[in-house]
Amino acid sequence: MSKEDIMFKTRVGIIGATGYSGMELLKILSRHSRVELTLVSSRAEKNTKITDYFPFLDKKYDTLLFSDIILEEIKEKCDLVFFATPSGTAKDLAPKLYHLGLKIIDISGDFRLSSIEDYQKWYQYDHPYPDLLNEVLYSLPEINRDMAEGESFISNPGCYPTSILLPLTPILKNISYSQPLIIDAKSGVTGAGKKVNPLYLFSEMNENFLAYKIAGTHQHIPEIEKYLSKWSGQNALINFNPHLLPLDRGILSTIYLPGLSEKEASIGTQSLIQAYKNEKFVKVLEKGLPKIKDVVHTNQCHIGFQYDKRTGCLILVSVIDNLLKGASGQAVQNMNLMLGIDEGEGLC
Template sequence: MIKAAIIGSTGYSGEELTGLLYKHPNVEIDFLCSHSYVGEPFSNLYGNLKKFVDEKCISDEEAFKRIKNLDILFTALPSGKALEFGKVAIENGVKFIDIGSDFRLKSKELYKEWYNLDHKYTNLLETAIYGLPELNRSKIKEAKLIANPGCYPTASTLALAPLVKNNIIDTKSIIIDAKSGVSGAGRKASVANLFVECNDSIKAYGVATHRHTPEIEQNLSELSSKEVILTFTPHLIPMSRGILSVCYGNLINEMDAEELMNLYRDFYKDEYFVRIIDELPETRWVKGSNFCDISVRVDKRTNRVIVISAIDNLMKGAAGQAVQNMNLMFGLKENTAIEMTPIFP
């Protein structure tokens, strides 16, 4: 059995991961750590897990002492908070997956610019593998430290990868318009996330400043072998979970939608969790699953391609993808414990 633990277990991503690891046939949860709920039974916080996960949350201090006994450590923490845990895990030969943002950007200068934080462990930053299995599977299998991708970057990168990799679009023309459910903002108390503030409304936020922008640009730059600068605008919509990413780019040559759909089908032909569909993707058809649905349209008037992707931000955008990465790291079947069908209605 793989001995695992989660730091930051009581946030939405941490809770989702806890449920997945509890059901995983090859995993034993050694401990759950929470800064805010030390000594509290986990199921008191999340009643859906009563009689499944009733153990008490431990403190950060206790967690540091027990890391050395693990096979893998997960962190689901705010920016800057996973660094010390990652350092201790790697020093003790424990595999480490950070669901947060602390190891996603390869440049410490870029990390400082977008997160206004100094990265203390650049040696770890240099060795971290970006955990998007559809693009980095072979590296993930050999990795000790995984930077689990952000939710918006997962949906957007998977949507644009075939176009950028095959030089189909002008990379200077990329615009991403994405929308997320409120769980993407985390479980912290915030007036902006209250029901009355969110319900019956939609709003853009982080316009031209959202921290996932450099992450998406980094991914697409690697695929295209040249610098990609794009426009990314996220929106908050009144639903619990899900991301819909609508991506635009100018075609270099004229192509029709069927040609591009065939390109996508070929690019992702071996990917279990990417579904290339004829219909326009909807978040309701991926809710509660690790799937990413993608479809392509072409606006012939403007010679512009429009790619739409849908994921569950807590699954393929966070906890589900973390388990997918763990399965690869330990040589397990990739879809173990995350092969569930989407929840509907």
């Protein structure tokens, strides 16, 4: 590598930089050796210094102010843009920037599904760029990292999908399974973003625990079924039921595969151990069960398993930090792959 290559820094922008995922991107990118932060958007905080809003940032960012979203300005200032915006924002803006030659990583759900019909059903909007849905790469590095290098538009997996696809993909690649999988998932409150909603008030959430969007209604269902089916080569059907935990951050997903013999379960869990034995960010625990506290503020996913001989059920438990491996940490992993640099840069 030449000296110029070593010195070269990719100019990066964050659309939606005041949100929870945007904040985590800022933390990671500000210590990343190969990028320069050149644009951060927030409509509500336009013209505020980012160091006034996030005092933990280094003084070297004193001159960077939150800005409005102006395509010409983004094009001038950035080589690569992260969308850390609520669903429905990137679908209009990201394709315009992509067509202007910028690299895109979308953390929202706007490019994860396959068709206009999917978006009408699960996200209740009309997708304006259906052709792009087949072009954008959905990248979960530990599963399909070979495809990310040199890509220009990546759709980053959702938080619950990451906690479910990582444990299930290696298992379903190696055993045949036709029943609906049962998934009971729990997330901390930052999973809902910074929006104002009485449900997320401290007095409502503290000492509380509740289910929401159960019985086939959560928008992550088609994403999980799409990629589990694609990567395992068999039709996956899931019964997915999420819950809200009285924690700031962290996801714990418990996944049940009933109707498996001990031998099938053993083939599945051996595949799981093999699949991640050399991974930096995914650990399969052969003893004990994973805990949210072990992964918060890290880009790791921990997976545990046990076979219930009495009922013939394989049970998997996975934990991630929803804002890191479930969002911004994984997005930076994807950026590193896209740019052909060390996958763990900024993350370890």
